[in-house]
Amino acid sequence: MSPKITTELLKQLRQVMKSPKYVQEPVQAYIVPSGDAHQSEYIAPCDRRRAFISGFDGSAGTAIVTEQHAAMWTDGRYFLQAAHQMDNNWTLMKMGLKDTPTQEDWLVSVLPEGSKVGVDPFIIPADQWKRMSKALRSAGHDLVPVKENLIDTIWTDCPQRPCKPLITLDLSYTGVSWRDKIVALRSKMAERKVLWFVVTALDEVAWLFNLRGSDVEYNPVFFAYAVIGMNTIRLFIDGDRMMDPVVREHLQLDSNLEPEFKIQVMPYGSILSELQAVGAGLSPKEKVWLSDKASYALTEAIPKAYQYLTPYTPICIAKAVKNASETEGMRRAHIKDAIALCELFNWLEKEVVPKGTVTEIIAADKAEEFRSQQKDFVELSFATISSTGPNGAIIHYKPVPETNRMLSVNEIYLLDSGAQYKDGTTDVTRTMHFGTPSAYEKECFTYVLKGHIAVSAAIFPNGTKGHLLDSFARSALWGCGLDYLHGTGHGVGSFLNVHEGPCGISYKTFADEPLEAGMIVSDEPGYYEDGSFGIRIENVVLVIPAETKYNFKNRGSLTFEPLTLVPIQTKMIDVNLLTQKECDWVNNYHEKCREVIGAELERQGRHEALQWLIRETEPLARVQ
């Protein structure tokens, strides 16, 4: 992987930073965040402005360019990747390390007195704007909105914004109609005494209307906003996709609906002016509800006195708690996913061990091929992490021809992959050795497994926040002086984004609403030895009620049920490091894999994979 040469681009950017054509006054620094106008994690090619200017294309990172400097903030997952992808013009700011300055502190240390710092107000979330603006102001600088995106002005071959057809989901998938979702939303609005709710996150628009799209790779969403009033529904969306009779029927656009359920379709680009009109028409005490992560531009369209901002929207919270139809869909999706992985691992064992002709890319493609044979497969849910040996230590690795490595009997292979099926979203990581793992590799794997089990089997009171469970995943690793620099789990959508809020399991305590039954998160501790190998064991798990002796004085008990049912390679386990309970957990888990996935392999006539499954789920015998 050779770095992108950015000298010329930075020169051009520094020119437009001073050009009266784009800025009222010259800006001495320009911030290029990762996101799009919806604060999406996965973004369309046209929104990859940070990657364009820097070369670094990981999922998280913020670039800041001043007249003299260019700096990139990213987290532990991407230290190696960013260092590889960026040229000498860039300074890598390793977030999470003690000596790394915050963006604000760094700006204050490098800027001349009374500087202006520019940013696209549609891209920066309102809460970040507020924090950054305050910090800069107190040091005598100003954060200023630059309406025209400065990267777009120099990005001559920027791709078009996608505008692909929509998929409608019926009740058998969603469990609740969009009308009922609107009714529930309006009742939350009434509770909080707000008159309007602005839907800015793409997955929230998709969830609310029971629609899916494919404007963004991996996330089945489409570019749209919605503004919901007590008697009006406005959907801001472009293209002729609203001409599709199936969509029209689904949204009842041509029916004689009660006025409060009549959807007004408006151009995507008109959201700002429509919102300004809403803002201008408000009387005292009338409020507009927005996420505090909505863009600064949209938030400022509503006068401050009328804003009602919350970290989580009622849609975000409702969406996180899956109903029976969604949970059943997720179960089906995970069964199909397990079939594909049993096929894959069986195939790998046959190909890697004797022939040694399988590369990371071939393995990833094969995984996709097996998944695509399953019913209702739509696409992958994220870029497959297919990594062997040292590549496994790059936490968010994606094989490309320059880094592509051959799988072998000498190295650990880590596969983190998932798919979008029409009935659910999957995300699973397995770490395999096709030869004989070393004692150290087994030791590390076993500690990671102990952490995985500690979370999966944890029992905790109803309403516990996920961050209180994070250390359970680390305790065994910590005991011998090992750790991993990422969170333990994230929320997972139902045929929606593979990473979704508001719950998760992380040492980071923000973005963390209490866990309740029906929520779905991942459980994925790991261990990474730079230059040697990576280990991660990931299941998607469903929060379910637990049976406890005393039940927290009727507060209720919760635990997790694994939805992922793919064998965990027993060859990698040092059984002597497991307690009897942990040993039992592994054996029970494998028994369930055999039962559920075995039956489906049988049904699909996949006999060889079934044999593999049976071999891989032999009970562990604990050495006493």
Added chain:
Amino acid sequence: MSPKITTELLKQLRQVMKSPKYVQEPVQAYIVPSGDAHQSEYIAPCDRRRAFISGFDGSAGTAIVTEQHAAMWTDGRYFLQAAHQMDNNWTLMKMGLKDTPTQEDWLVSVLPEGSKVGVDPFIIPADQWKRMSKALRSAGHDLVPVKENLIDTIWTDCPQRPCKPLITLDLSYTGVSWRDKIVALRSKMAERKVLWFVVTALDEVAWLFNLRGSDVEYNPVFFAYAVIGMNTIRLFIDGDRMMDPVVREHLQLDSNLEPEFKIQVMPYGSILSELQAVGAGLSPKEKVWLSDKASYALTEAIPKAYQYLTPYTPICIAKAVKNASETEGMRRAHIKDAIALCELFNWLEKEVVPKGTVTEIIAADKAEEFRSQQKDFVELSFATISSTGPNGAIIHYKPVPETNRMLSVNEIYLLDSGAQYKDGTTDVTRTMHFGTPSAYEKECFTYVLKGHIAVSAAIFPNGTKGHLLDSFARSALWGCGLDYLHGTGHGVGSFLNVHEGPCGISYKTFADEPLEAGMIVSDEPGYYEDGSFGIRIENVVLVIPAETKYNFKNRGSLTFEPLTLVPIQTKMIDVNLLTQKECDWVNNYHEKCREVIGAELERQGRHEALQWLIRETEPLARVQ
């Protein structure tokens, strides 16, 4: 306990709220917070203004009096007590219940338009002022500072502010001279580019100058402020205590010191005017460092542009990391404390079991008597919680004649107590049964013990925040559906406040700086069965480096070493619920108690207590 009759007092307060003698314009509401001008947790009698006006004397509560209403906000610990102590003039606002309005919301709901809400600017912390002021302003009201405290104007028999003699601590106790502490502080100031640092917390003043006092019960502090410049030291303190030749010598007040170490002693009451003078003399970019919890009055003395506010001061952070002399002092203090408790428990067994004549108060007094026999004993470090049976479930219980219960062979006894010795501060809880505990009591005790051990034996990377360890203390309880509604641990001062920041172990994630070797915290999980019993097992533990196999890639490993060495009653343990490791932990801990405390009991000739210690530290034999 009969309520205090406050009709006349409230009438008087409402008069002064309108009197031009005290307020520029009448105030329609007056806030009476709990704290003093230093935001202390424990306060002197002269600062108990909220208790004076309302009758409610719990440790936490805020009173607000308007022309029509009088309301008291307090938390779940004090609902019963506040209801008993206050008359019908008062409305009890139960914090934490869903329908209880916040102070701001309540004020907005009862005040006439455009009201003024008064508060003593010396009592309200700047961060609270900011929040309250913002909320009131957005509803059209104003929060205004009332310089003269209105309670003081009607409190005719208000006690004098204490002004007791000072204790000087030499290097053998403190390890670092006050001069070296000033040098270190100035280097932190230079790092942050601030010219002045204002010391407002009483324990920070005491620590900085290696002085102690007894102006406040339990906390060995004295009323003072300090303002440290790069070349000046100003100590604001009253009374003739600065005439004491020992103090003068300690502070080198009469020596020919370099000017930058010359302490200027000024009247306590002149802090505001001196600070205003500092504020008026600043040039651009010159900053003054204050805690964001300093009073509004002192914070506002510095123009906003010159304020540098942080949640923790450099003194707070330096004070938390104990040096070798302090650690050794804490060890000695805990040995003495253990001697006293061995004596007490031996005495209790002799008195309670056959005679049944010991009350909670008698037991508490006896504990104090034994402690006071130890060298360098100064006073208790907090009000002893001596509670038996149902009283044990009241987490912050203090026995008074109305609630005083007889210890018996039928009920669990919980003793949470500690002392100030000149070499250290102690805080220990033991839960005992003098008869035969029930299976349920033993089960609960054992889960609490498992939690205590899980924290005490935890190994974690250097710099881990305490909140990440909190769930370790709960995991065993959670497994059977039990929990406790308080944090697991707090920082402990070195012959200073028994509760100190900035570290701790709690599910609450604020007030939580990373743990490092030398910090001292408590480890005190519990379980409380309302109406029946309370269980808590508390040791004070020192953060120490741990030996781990892989040492977190040289980041360093930490664990805890118990400083408290008092037997944990094995009669209460259900050994079958312990793992072998936990069993070993208990046996090793008891071996250390025998070794260290046994030797000291021997040295002090306390043979009967030694026999008790030996009996109580018999190794557990695990039932297989």
